[in-house]
Amino acid sequence: xxxxxxxxxxxxxxxxxxxxxxxxxxxxxxxxxxxxxxxxxxxxxxxxxxxxxxxxxxxxxxxxxxxxxxxxxxxxxxxxxxxxxxxxxxxxxxxxxxxxxxxxxxxxxxxxxxxxxxxxxxxxxxxxxxxxxxxxxxxxxxxxxxxxxxxxxxxxxxxxxxxxxxxxxxxxxxxxxxxxxxxxxxxxxxxxxxxxxxxxxxxxxxxxxxxxxxxxxxxxxxxxxxxxxxxxxxxxxxxxxxxxxxxxxxxxxxxxxxxxxxxxxxxxxxxxxxxxxxxxxxxxxxxx
Numbered sequence: 001x002x003x004x005x006x007x008x009x010x011x012x013x014x015x016x017x018x019x020x021x022x023x024x025x026x027x028x029x030x031x032x033x034x035x036x037x038x039x040x041x042x043x044x045x046x047x048x049x050x051x052x053x054x055x056x057x058x059x060x061x062x063x064x065x066x067x068x069x070x071x072x073x074x075x076x077x078x079x080x081x082x083x084x085x086x087x088x089x090x091x092x093x094x095x096x097x098x099x100x101x102x103x104x105x106x107x108x109x110x111x112x113x114x115x116x117x118x119x120x121x122x123x124x125x126x127x128x129x130x131x132x133x134x135x136x137x138x139x140x141x142x143x144x145x146x147x148x149x150x151x152x153x154x155x156x157x158x159x160x161x162x163x164x165x166x167x168x169x170x171x172x173x174x175x176x177x178x179x180x181x182x183x184x185x186x187x188x189x190x191x192x193x194x195x196x197x198x199x200x201x202x203x204x205x206x207x208x209x210x211x212x213x214x215x216x217x218x219x220x221x222x223x224x225x226x227x228x229x230x231x232x233x234x235x236x237x238x239x240x241x242x243x244x245x246x247x248x249x250x251x252x253x254x255x256x257x258x259x260x261x262x263x264x265x266x267x268x269x270x271x272x273x274x275x276x277x278x279x280x281x282x283x284x285x286x287x288x
Contacts, residue, residue, distance in 0.1 A: 015081055016041075017117025021234050022070055024195070024222040029058035033066035037078065045083045049075045107247065114236065114248035115255055121221070121234040122256060129231050131263040133213050134164060137187040141212075142168040143175045143203045144191035151191045151217070151253045158261045162268060163275030172199035179203045182212035189215045193236065193249045195223025204228050217256055219249045233260070 019034055026034050033056045037044060040055070052075065053060045064074050072078045134140060140159060144152035156168040169175040176199075179188055188207035192200045195218040204214045205228050216229040219236020226232045235252040265272045 013113040013116030014120035016113065017236070018120040019070055020117075020236065021121045021219070021221045024220040026066065026069060029056060029062045030066040030069055032056040032058060033063050034070060037070075042082055045079050047079075110248040111251050114252040118235045118252055118255060121236070122259075126231070126233055127259055127263045130215050130233055130260055131267050133187050133215055133231055134159070134189070134260075134264060135267050137185060137213070138165065138183055139186040140164050140166045141175065141178050141182060141186065141188045141203075141207065142166060142191070143172075143179070143188060143200050145172060145197055145199055147247075147250055148191040148193060148197075148200075148253070151250060151257060154254060155189065155191070155257050158257065159264075161276055161279040162261065162264055162272045164264075172203065175199075175203045176206050179206040179212070180210055182207050182210045184211040186210075186212040187215050188212050189217070190225060190229075191217045191253060192223075192225055193219045193253075195220050195225035197225075201225050201228070217253055219252070 016038060019038060023031065023034055033052060036052055036055045040047065040052075044052075047055075049060045049063050053063045056063065067073075067075045067078045070078070072081065142152045142156050142159075152168055156166050159166045167178055169178055182188065186207075188204055190200050190204045195201075195216070201224045204216070204225055208214055208228050208230075213230040214228055215231045215233070216225050217233045217235070218225060219234065220226070221232065221234050233256050235256040236249040265276075
């Protein structure tokens with residue numbers, strides 16, 4: 001599609017997140033239909049199924065099938081959802097000639113939409129299932145590269161503070177070696193925006209082959225990484241402009257980490273509280 005979503009009223013964050021999380025499942029004409037839905041945003045309510053089909057270069061029947069793959073009974077239900085969850089009025093326009101003002105506005109909008117959309121793809125049951133896996137694990141391996149590496153570092157700190165036996169190798173070769181030697185019941189927690197980073201996927205597969213569980217934090221519900229996962233936490237940001245999608249997804253992933261560690265804290269009870277006290281004592285030595 002040549003048109004970009006910035007020319008139209010954006011979809012409500014939760015609805016947009018629900019659609020983006022399933023983009024990886026769609027191919028060909030269905031993927032084009034989903035992109036039209038995202039590009040047209042809230043103005044979708046003014047289009048017919050034939051209009052969307054023409055924009056996507058496909059038949060109306062393909063539009064209906066794409067909507068069903070996205071979790072709706074058909075195009076009409078998708079339109080109703082878009083109308084019911086119309087976004088709030090946009091913020092006042094900034095000076096389009098000022099790159100700093102535009103960058104700040106776009107970045108904050110992407111962050112808000114990523115955080116607002118989390119509840120569309122991540123629920124309490126998902127967090128409880130993930131916390132149960134980690135709580136019972138004799139060993140936890142954390143893997144993630146590139147920008148996801150920052151999320152892995154945050155995860156490692158938080159899980160260690162709760163008393164979990166965590167290993168977070170700095171390089172992918174070491175991570176694969178550790179994964180191949182994980183005992184049954186151990187957990188490999190993989191973080192990847194796309195779910196398609198080769199080194200992370202290969203490490204997760206090695207962990208599963210060793211008999212360990214794989215817990216994934218990602219932005220897409222279907223990917224090579226989720227195919228090998230025991231439990232998947234989906235939280236991610238929109239594709240706004242080049243590079244910003246990973247910024248938004250990283251914020252969403254960090255929010256998911258916060259929710260997961262809070263769930264673990266409640267689950268582990270006194271064990272976690274004792275570990276937190278020890279962590280606080282250590283941190284106190286580094287503060288003036």
